Each structure stands twice: as structure tokens, then as C-alpha cells.
Amino acid sequence: MSLDVARVRKDFPILDRTVRGGQPLVYLDSANTSQKPRQVIDTLDEFYERHNANIHRATHELGEEATEAYEGARIKVARFIGTADETEVVFTKNVSEAINLVAYSIGNATAGSAASPLRLREGDEIVITEMEHHSNIVPWQLLCERTGARLRWFSVTDDGRLDLSQADELINSRTRLVSIAHQSNVLGTINPVTEIAGKAHAVGALVLVDAAQSAPHGLVDVASLGADLVGFTSHKMCGPTGVGVLWGRRELLEQLPPFLGGGEMIEMVWMDHSTYAPPPHKFEAGTMPIAQAVGLGAAVDYLTALGPERIQEHEQDLVRHALAVLEDIDGLRILGPTEAVDRGGAISFTMPGMHPHDVSQVLDDRGIAVRAGHHCAWPLHRALGVQSSTRASFYLYNTPDEVAALADGIRHAQKFFRVA
């Protein structure tokens, strides 16, 4: 049975509101942040109204309930991404923090006095791609500056895929880490992560996958993905802001030194040194976003109940439809794959004679929410020879009618700016 989108939409209270003078909201910015279903909002309310306490350290009933809810969310997330071992799930603030955690931890291993297999040396190489979000570029630039390692990258082909012909040259005996997006936040391209991970592992390199754009669609199965580390964020998958996830292989999380030091990440503390809690708590210093993690658990329950396959099927249908409808608009250039093959629900485009900010302003005036700019992927835009783009992104609650509204809005913008 296919996804009952009308019923799904009823779960999202915000989709009922009007914007810009009484017009229905057409929300096509889910790759930026998704909307939240009633089930998640209620879970947050219930946590604060009934169970709020600090976790792991409160010696009372509320503390027990809060801890159970928080650790329960960890188990839900673990099952959602296909691991039986919830201690492989570290809660972070977002994907940026998940990636920085790994980068700083490797930096700490490099700077520390203890021998570590993670230590980077001058001449070691870290490989990323030109289609990464800034959060999977800048942390590695900083790590390379600190360690003398060299940053290298896959380039992107004209049709928005990774140029895999470079793989054997890029991934070599000097490669220590390969960090790539599972799905591009601009192009929608789904990258062949398993194939690249195979090459990386063959030379002894670690593989980190930025799954910010793929996890919301239930596309992350760590058992088959082939990665050593995977980061994703709650707010793009129907959950609250403020919490993200780093999944890592258990042995690797044990090897990685701490990133942030503080309360609850320790085993014992003396004035001159400390020992650390086992993972995942080793990486969860200070009071965590407890309610938000519990909310993420509810989001995962929500997505699981609907069924990731049904969500993906709905989104694939919608993207196929949207690509056809948008390609029909005079002058519109779609960045990235124009066929719905290995392609997720983000469609970025440019229009001759109209700046994306102006396109999005006209759309906003009609209640249509999209994103305009470089979408935190400036090098990718440069590589594609465009300054910026307009991005419409689709999720489980979007409909073909909203695709039609988008197309009408773009045509209206063409008339407004007199480019058609």
C-alpha cells in the first residue's frame, strides 16, 4: 500500500497554517529542516510536563524516567539505522558536531603522547568530495592545518555525479580517511558509498559518511553501507533541533580519544588526569539535549511506523514528477541528475536573468518556501559554474499539487521580472 499523504499531512500541524496574507503554506524546504509531526511535539511536551530531570545522575524517580527515555531513544535510533548495539550511537548537537567530533578526536590522537593508530602524519591524506556541505569540508581543512595532512577531493561531473575515474588515484596508501556525503544536499545525488568504502578499506583508510540528507528517508543501514562512522541530524528527519547522531563501529569509538571534556564523560578524575567512560558516554560531555533526543526517538518511531520503503517510494514518485514539470519551464537549468535514478528529493535550479534570491522572494510571496543561495556548498556551486541556486526539497508530506504550485510560481517570477 502506498503512503497515505493526506493522512500524513494531518499529523503536521504547521501545514494547516497560512502565510503571507492567508495563503496555504507550500513547504518545499525540508532539506533545510523538516516539519514536525504532532507525535514528536507531544513527546516533547510530555517529557517536560511529566518526566523532566537530568539523566544518569539524578537519584530519584524522575531521573530514572528521564534516563530511561533518553537511553530508550538511543535504542530506537540504533534499530532505525540497522545496528543491534546501541552503544555505537553517540548523541551530538547536529551533524556538524558529529563530524567535528571525529576531526578533533583524530587531532587529539595526533597531538597526544600515547601511541595511536589514528595518529596523522605529514603526507597523510584525507579525501572528501567537491559536493560536500561546508560542514564536511571545513573541519577537515582545520584538521589538515593542525596536523600537516593533505586534503584531497573527488570532483563532480557536469551531470552532478562524483567523478569515480579518479578513485584509484585519490584513494591510495597515503589515504587515512575518506569522508563523503551519502546524498548531496544540493544535487540530490546519492553517492555509491559502499563502493568507495570498499576502496578505502582496501588501503586501510577510515570512512565517514555524512548522512544528513539520506537518514530522513530511512536510507541508512549501517550494516550494509560499509562506513566506519555515520553522522546525521534529528531536525531534518521530523525530530527536534539541537540533537544529532554519530554512529561509529564499537572498536573505533573505543580508539577515538574524547572530543569535549566535562561532566558525565569520565570514569575517574584526579587533579592531573582523568580516565573516561566507555562509548557512547565518553563523547557526551555535560548535560545533553535530553528532551530533544527523546523527541528524536519519537520521530524515528513515526518514520518506522509509516515505513521507510513507502516514504522512499512516495518521494521517488514526487521527484520524478517534479523533474519533468520543472524541465518543462523555459530556460530552467536543473543542477545535478535530471533522472530520478540514485537521486533524492532535493532539486536545485537556476534561471537565466533571475537571481535565486529574487525567485525565492516571488515564491515566498505566494506562500511557497524554498531555499536560495549556495546552500552551504559554495565549492560545488563554483564547480558547476553558478553563483547560487534555488532549491526545492521534498519530503513525505509533499504532494503533486505543491509541485504544480512551484512551477506556477516560477513562471510567475519569469513574468514579474520580464524574462519570459
Place this chain on the structure above:
Amino acid sequence: MQLESMYQEIILDHYRRPLHAGLREPFDAEVHHVNPTCGDEVTLRVSLKDSGGEPAVADVSYEALGCSISQASVSMMTDLIIGKPVTEAMDISAEFLALMQSRGEGEPDEDVLGDAVAFEGVSKYPARIKCALLGWMAWKDATARALANGNGEQA
């Protein structure tokens, strides 16, 4: 529908036919400013001259990549300030900044701002204020640099 209040015809005119565009010689200072949220950029040059013992704006030339709001704004700015004493140009700049920070509640003085009063509608859209200010901030920066180097003083 508030689109027309933002995109007044005069703004679209400046966007389609920007005034004083292009980079020119001579110049006393050149700056490159970007809007990191959207990637809009402007390279802007300032040339100062001495005008009766005080520095004045001899020329402002620029190359800009960006939306209609940022392009129209820099176009109107150059038309407003070229030829004016720097102190007066700075006053105009302050008036424009105040208008952009007015959240649509400003009462712009057309005698001071000329065509740029059309930007009143833009001030209602927080996301676009930076677009409108990009060229002005670049000009202030370039002028401060030129003045710091002693340009525009009597020889």
C-alpha cells in the same frame, strides 16, 4: 501580495540598467565584500579628491554579482554619492542604514536618499536587508581605507 512594495519599478530599472557599473581607474582603495549567506559579491573601488579643503567622492566603480536588491542598491548608491563631499556621503549612508533597520516603519527623506527611498519596502524583509546594504558597506570600508592612506587631502 506585497511583492510590488519590495520590487518597486525604480529598483527593477536600476537592476536591469545599473549606473556607474564596471571597475575604473584611477582609484585609491579597492575592497571585495561578500554576503556569506547567499554568496553575493561586490568588488568596489573608491577614488577621492580634494574639494575646497575637504575630501570628496571623485568616483565609485564596481563589479557586482547578486540579486536585484543588491545590484539596484549599489547602482543607486553610486549615483547618489559620486561628486559629494565624503562627510555628506557618510550622512546619506547613515540615513540609508537607518531606513533599512526601520522594519518598514521608517520615514525616509527623499531629499537625502533620492531613488533609494524605494528601498523602504525591502526593510520589511529581514533576510534581504543585507542584500541592500552590501554595496554601502563596501563603500564605507573602501572610503575608510582611502582616507587612512591620506587620499583626498590637499596636495
